[in-house]
Amino acid sequence: MSIREYVQTVRERDWQQLESGTLRLAVVGLGWWTREQAIPAIEASEFCETTVVVSSTHEKGADVAATTPSVEVALTYDEFVDGDSVDEYDAVYICTPNALHLPYAEAAAEHGKAILCEKPLEATAERAEELVAAAEDVPLMVAYRMQTDPGVRRMRELVADGAIGDPVAVHGHMGQQMLDVVSGDPDQWRLDPDLAGYGATVMDLGIYPLNTARFVLDTDPVSVTAQMRSDDEAFREVPDQHATFTIEFDDGTFAACTASQHAALSGHLRIVGTDGELLLEPTFLGESPQTLTLRMDGRELELDDGRRDVFGDEMTEEFDYFADRVLRGEPISPDGDHALVDMRALAAIYEAAETGSEVSVR
């Protein structure tokens, strides 16, 4: 392949085989992410449309329906669970607080619908296992949007191609000012352990470097160490306003990660190998240009794939990938079992911070 062809194809869908079709989605949970990112991304997608919205009240759904022409029905959570309007949608996208993923996934599975569930899969590893068991007869994909991000896929190809030799060390970080981003929004549920699970920051942000490193290296975590701290009153119920953790992966690579809900908007993923390094920065938080840098032997190549709406593009890719797999009846990855490894790693990271001990990911 010529370098000209490479640059031309960096955003091509290496996964797409579907030629036509439409997957009608019931969107469950109408927080800011769903309204401002997911629904517009579905509108921009090739193979998906939002036909049903599900939230706490008909009014909230009606507000969204008013600005989303494809929406035919607004249901309450109870109506959705009861099976109202099941013929109006083919699959569900679950974007509620973590501890509500299980009941709505159970309902979707009972209705025989394919499920795209936000990450982390649930509030605890045990509840996530229940979710995977409940969904065993329907397609289940977990919404790791970085896995359909073209920059991340190019990074993974470069690692597999030996561009940096054997991976040795990973650095990953994700930070934001959560109280600014979600001010006055029900997303404050992230500070409530009953809804969020183990904590507010590694569950919500730390999972990005963890899972993206797994995907890029094609490896799984073996053991972890961690340190966490909450300073501000708003974070009194959770251990991790700020966190750092290390991971040993099963290929021997070490990852050194940080995450913070009280930091400047910031994110990066770096893989250092025996022959070079790869850096994706900024990443995780939709900033552009998301730039992929390859360094080897003192040479450096920087790739800006031209996207300026990175969040939107990532979500559109994710929804079309989900439709491609569901409509063709093909297996989906990242699936429930993939996400369970993260849930066990998250449990281990919080246990490591609490006990001050290295913890195996079982």
Added chain:
Amino acid sequence: MSIREYVQTVRERDWQQLESGTLRLAVVGLGWWTREQAIPAIEASEFCETTVVVSSTHEKGADVAATTPSVEVALTYDEFVDGDSVDEYDAVYICTPNALHLPYAEAAAEHGKAILCEKPLEATAERAEELVAAAEDVPLMVAYRMQTDPGVRRMRELVADGAIGDPVAVHGHMGQQMLDVVSGDPDQWRLDPDLAGYGATVMDLGIYPLNTARFVLDTDPVSVTAQMRSDDEAFREVPDQHATFTIEFDDGTFAACTASQHAALSGHLRIVGTDGELLLEPTFLGESPQTLTLRMDGRELELDDGRRDVFGDEMTEEFDYFADRVLRGEPISPDGDHALVDMRALAAIYEAAETGSEVSVR
């Protein structure tokens, strides 16, 4: 100050007060670092000259003397300890294997000479304490070259000035292919615990992000976690061919670090704060241009200070700083007590990896 003045002054010596004078150095240990970096840096300095070289044999010293006109005497280690030619030098630069710092520092102190000792200060925290005690009556500086690196000093000023708000997270990494760099060289002592101390990699490389973060943040480590691994036969006696560690600092900042003696030449230091971030990259290993990047509110400023011989410049700055303080009789920082904090942190990092427990830095 105008931005034009700032760029003009980024490499100015904010520490220099000496106007004239010469500090005559006995250089103890003639490994590749001394021959290829330190002695040329002393030749380029304003206030230092190498008048005595000390090594295992007269022949080795004579080889160096032949290409270094200022050298008047070549001593063996025994002759140096015995006090031969003490009138030919005013101070000593100790660059031997770690476990030999103590005897030569003791000898230098007995001869009443100021000491510039390479880092880590000794092989163990206990031996480092002995060294500091032995040198209590002479000036003792520890050779943290990053602390006189202009880029690092600008980074520290920016943090102190609030450019990134309150520091939240640090990422630091240093990697090299040690067996290539020092092939056939006595520096293989780094693989011998009797000479190197706790290990090969965190002692030699991990100390850079550790100490530079301390200096830039003006903070000290409180507790650490760590994971280490040695794969290759050459590293069988040491635990840390590859390592990762986290540090909680006393200002609450978390650091996530990696170090490897079997990685591509690579190094970076990043400080994420509540309002922005600072990145120094590449750094630690003399690569140029060492670039300092400041990001805040979506704005970005990149500073290349123009140096293309970063190792040489760092060492010249370090030697002239040492002379400035010694010749004026002024206190020196980084001193022995500063270095003891690192030695205790290094001991804690190795203990954390061995025990799988978070360890306090006592």
